[in-house]
Amino acid sequence: MARPDTRDYRRLFLEDVPLMDMRAPGEFAQGAFPGAHSLPLMNDDERARVGTCYKQRGQAAAIALGHELVAGEVRERRMRAWLDFARDHPRGYLYCFRGGLRSATVQQWLARTGVDYPLVLGGYKAMRRFLIDNLEKAVLERELRLISGRTGTGKTRVVEALPRAVDLEGRARHRGSAFGQLPGGQPSQIDFENALSIDLLKLGAAGDGPVYLEDEGHMIGSVNLPLALRRAMAAAPMVVVQENLAARVAVVVEDYIVDLGRRYCERFGEADGPAEHRAKLRADLQRIRKRLGGARHQAVDEMLQSAFEQQWRTGDTTAHRDWIASLLRDYYDPMYDYQLRQRGGRVLFRGSRAEVIAWAGGAAR
Incomplete structure (x- = not known):
C-alpha cells in the first residue's frame, strides 16, 4: 500500500526521516536540513534556463524546456539515483521548494517504474517556516x-x-x-x-x-x-x-x-x-x-x-x-x-x- 504525502513536519524532523531534495544544487547549498540528500531534478544551469523561459514565454514553454533538458541519458542517470535512494530509504520522502512541479514530476516518473514514493506537501519552504516558528516558540517555552x-x-x-x-x-x-x-x-x-x-x-x-x-x-x-x-x-x-x-x-x-x-x-x-x-x-x-x-x-x-x-x-x-x-x-x-x-x-x-x-x-x- 502506498504511503500518503505528508504535512507532518514535526514527525519528519523528530524521527530523522530521510529526505530527497529535488532542488538545484545552488538552492541546497544556501540552506538544507540535516540528513537531507541533494538529488536534484535539474542542475543550476538547467534551472536558470527554465526560469528565463518561464519569464519570457510562460509556464507551458518552461515545462516543455524542462522535459527537453532532462531527457535521454540525463534522465536515466538521475532516475537511477532516485530509485537507489527510494530502495535504500523506504521510510523517506521527496520534496522541492514548494512541493510543486519538480517534486510531483519526479514522483510521477517513479510511479511509472512501480515505485510509489510520497512527497512533503509544501516542500522546503513549508518545512523551513515550521522550523523558524518552532525555534521562536521553543526559546519562549x-x-x-x-x-x-x-x-x-x-x-x-x-x-x-x-x-x-x-x-x-x-x-x-x-x-x-x-x-x-x-x-x-x-x-x-x-x-x-x-x-x-x-x-x-x-x-x-x-x-x-x-x-x-x-x-x-x-x-x-x-x-x-x-x-x-x-x-x-x-x-x-x-x-x-x-x-x-x-x-x-x-x-x-x-x-x-x-x-x-x-x-x-x-x-x-x-x-x-x-x-x-x-x-x-x-x-x-x-x-x-x-x-x-x-x-x-x-x-x-x-x-x-x-x-x-x-x-x-x-x-x-x-x-x-x-x-x-x-x-x-x-x-x-x-x-x-x-x-x-x-x-x-x-x-x-x-x-x-x-x-x-x-x-x-x-x-x-
Missing part, C-alpha cells in the same frame, strides 16, 4: 540556562556531558573565540538555524526541564544566533564554571594544539598540516593585535613560534603553555570579567567543571 565561565574552563565539555543541552559551537562548527575557526568551514546561516531548531524540537519532545546552552556572543564565527534566541539568552540565568589557570591552560592545549593539530594533519596531510596549523594560529593572533598592543602581540607570537619549533623537534607540547597562559591571563580574563559584569542573568551555581556537571544532573566525564 523552555527554561534556558547558560553555561558560563572564563576561556578554557571547558564549558563545551559540560554541555556535552548534560542530557538536556544544545551544543551551539558544535552546530556552528566553530569554537567561538578569535582562534575558534576549524578546518572545513562553517555551515550556512540557514543550515545552522535549521539544525538548532531541530535540536530544540527534540528536547521539547523528550520532556520538560531546563535546556543548557554555552554562553555565547551574538556570533559564533560567521553565523549569527537567531534574534529570538539572543534575547532569551540575554535574560537567562547562568551556571559558572570555575577552574584554575593551570587546568584551563591544559584544556586549551588539548583543544587548540593537540586536537586542532590532528584536524589540520587530516585535512592537509602529515607533511603540510603542522605548518598550516601554526600559520592559522598566527593569523588568529594577528587579528587581535590591536587589542593586545604591539609589544605584547610580538612577545606572544614569538612564544607561539618557539613552542611549535620545540613540538616539531621533540613532540612535546609543554612550551605552548606559556603563550596560552599569557593570553588567558592578560587578554581573555579581563574581557570575560567585564562582559560578566554587564550580564543581567542571575548566577544559579558556581563550581568546577565536575561540580557543575553533577549539579546539573549530567554524566561525569
